Amino acid sequence: MSDVFIALQTNEESRYIVEALLQDNPNAVVDEQPAMVKINVPGSLVLKRETMEEVTGRAYDLQEMQIHLITLSGHVDEDEDEFRLAWND
Amino acid sequence: MQIDLRTVSIKPLRNTFDHLARRFGDKPASRYQEGSYDIQADANLQYRPTWEPEHELHDPGRTRIVMADWYAFKDPRQFYYGTYTLTRARQQESAESNFDFVDSRCLLGQLAEEDRQLALDVLMPLRHAAWGANMNNTGICADGYGTLITQPCMFAAMDNLGVAQYLTRVGLALGDTDALVAGREAWMNDDAWQPLRRLVENTLVTRDWFELLVAQNFVSDGLLYPLVYEQFVDTKLNGRGGAGVSMMCAFMTEWHGEMRKWSDAVIKVAAKESDANRALLSEWTRTWRDRCAEALAPVADRAFGDEAAAILDTVTQSFNDRAAKLGLDL
């Protein structure tokens, strides 16, 4: 199974996103690089609004994540509650 | 190791890029200038477009307007991406609080049922007209020559889409998805809207991009926005308990006021360039004005009833004055 990944700029907001991603995807692998952090997950990845709201302690719109996003790989599927990345192979 | 450089004063070798120094002298350039002037390729273009082999990729020959320097069209707003986006984000924030205010104070409740219906009848089909405007401005950006005139059209296209989306929210606030369905039905089949739809479809096949700019941004917007947003929304509806609608359309009024400054500047510069340009612009403006006024007449009837002819006439007259001030001969 191929990895999907998402890379974020290293900053305060991203810290929360990474924390939520690790909660929502127990098999996620974090790869820290200069000024960026890349999260790899086999097959598929999910970021839940609920988890983000829990981690940040405020209402969260998943589209806010785009401000910190550097790149991603996999098919995107997004609604109000979840942001998902997956390969179909 | 971080070096503290605050105290160091070093003298730069030059103030700006050479192409800007050639235009404006060797002095620091603004971000508008750096990001806009001369940045489109204009020499040694490779390959003919397979979609239009008679022209080069970037080619001033896609319009009959002739300019010695296509970078004469300075945008009075000096919008580049950054200033454009920041301006719109501020407007969006205030639009958002308007929508919230209208909702939380139940302002739309002050509108009588027949006026609510009237507002929907007049505004909903315009979602589609705004989409037509979006396609036109996107096309002008693709076909135009020189960033100074193509980039404001890209911004306008996104604004047109924004207008269509605000109108969608107005429809959902005043009614439900049914209101949008009814608006689309009127746009497609109602006799009152067919002349306007025909006009918009005619613009979609207008190939001279400068003519299209005149038809869309100068003439059509120049008649439609004052008629619909100033006269209908802000005056008529507002006087009949429609302050809520007026607040939800505040972006459109403000936007048109701003766009007028830009389109006036474009027409003025092009007309001043030569008599041939002026004659062409006058002819285009005349033709499209007549077609547009005719297409708006049944919409005005629906919006204003007996007063329609007088109001449309006032709007057209003030457009004519505006055109005359810019040097056009209608």
Added chain:
Amino acid sequence: MDMSVKKKLGLKEKYALMTRDLGWEPSYEKHEDVFPLIHYEGLKIHDWDKWEDPFRLTMDSYWKYQAEKERKLYAIIDAYNQNNGHLNVTDARYINAMKIFLSAVPSLEYNAHRGFARLGRHMAGVGPQVACQMQAIDELRHAQTQIHAISNYNRFYNGIHDWKHMNDRLWYLSVPKSFFEDACTCGPFEYIIAISFSFEYVLTNLVFVPFVSGAAYNGDMGTMTFGFSAQSDEARHMTLGLEVIKFMLEQDPDNLPIVQKWIDKWTWRGVRLLTIVAMMMDYMLPKRVMSWKEAWEIYFEENGMSLFKDLARYGIKVPDCVEQIKKEKHHISHQAWTTFYAAAPMTNFHTWLPNEDELDWLSEKYPETFDTYYRPRFEFFREQAEKGERFVNPNLPQLCQVCQIPMLFTEPDEPTQIAYRQVEHGGEKYHFCSDHCQHIFEDEPEKYVEAWLPVHQIMQGNCFAEGDDPTAPDFDPIASVLKYWHIVPGKDNGDFAGSEDEKNFAQWRGMATSNQ
């Protein structure tokens, strides 16, 4: 009206009303007159509504989020400039990478802006149109933020004072220029496969992620910020690339061979273009994050292959050229740097020989090739330079008719033999760097014979400075060509060692770190 009966609309429904519900089927004008560009490439689209929007951004959110990005970006650029942040870079040689970047990239972004505007108008479905329009305006953002971020370097360093003029003329800059003009002169479907899929999805990570991370590593906060900030839009663009390919392939089985041909062509065109990025990563970042070969392995061989595995269900195959690229990844950065080193008088940036440390790093990163083929060459160049006979290639190079790169690549299985292909067409001979470039030519010779090849143009006398007389007895053709390019000899070109850049940087940094 009872407000409480209103349905609560989900994100997808609401987005549909905000976008695709705006379009309509024209009846006063013919569909093919409103959308005249969508048939001639032979693609079959039956139902534009089948388009799936991956990111559902309405204009209100677009303005809001993009403004936030812009505020952050310009705050950092301003602070970086005010504090003379350029003096914090690891080593002034690094700035030469930025010179290449400004000379080449904003023009690419700009053409992407105009190209996506064309698609935003001419695709016949609101979904793809809106996605293309957002990309069109984003690409303008990238061009402008790059110019703004690098503008301050121009005030203090040489070589990029007339970047746009050079972009339309200078020999090596015809490589990126012809790449994008090639895409922009294609039909809309080929354009979107070329740029959104092959370039953005498959290759762009190689440009921005390791290279921009490298800028950060070398203390260039300005570049890091615009790079990553641009890349945050790129995530949307890449997704458009993937969506578009699924859409085309699901619409009609006849689309497969056409799409496959475009993927093959544009993957190769893109990889050839990235040769210069390979060189920048391996030779121009004083502190290296990873080698080109490592970046290629992570971002193409691992991630790219996941993508092709995913697309296999449509019948898409990994492009043939990938086999050759696998072999070339051990070579291209070294071949490019030696070429530029030897062409030092003809470039708008400075070159240098890698120092001992750097040679060791390269040996370690390229164990299969560096010590055998390239280290000896650099050592030879060093000996020559030390003798005062700095090596310069006296000849104008032969360029590939398709990628326009000088003939610097070697045969995939014979690293000492320069690869060279030739085809006759219409009584003329045309030259290529590889089988793949040759095949691209043979498929569309009418297009590629129109290429504006800088070396040919120089030979034909089309690149001399205005007013210079080639028949004059004291006419110096090279000097005249440099003048035509607006390159100032002795300042913009040549060795880094002894350059004005080197002296100024040392002096300014000295002022900053001592009391002199």
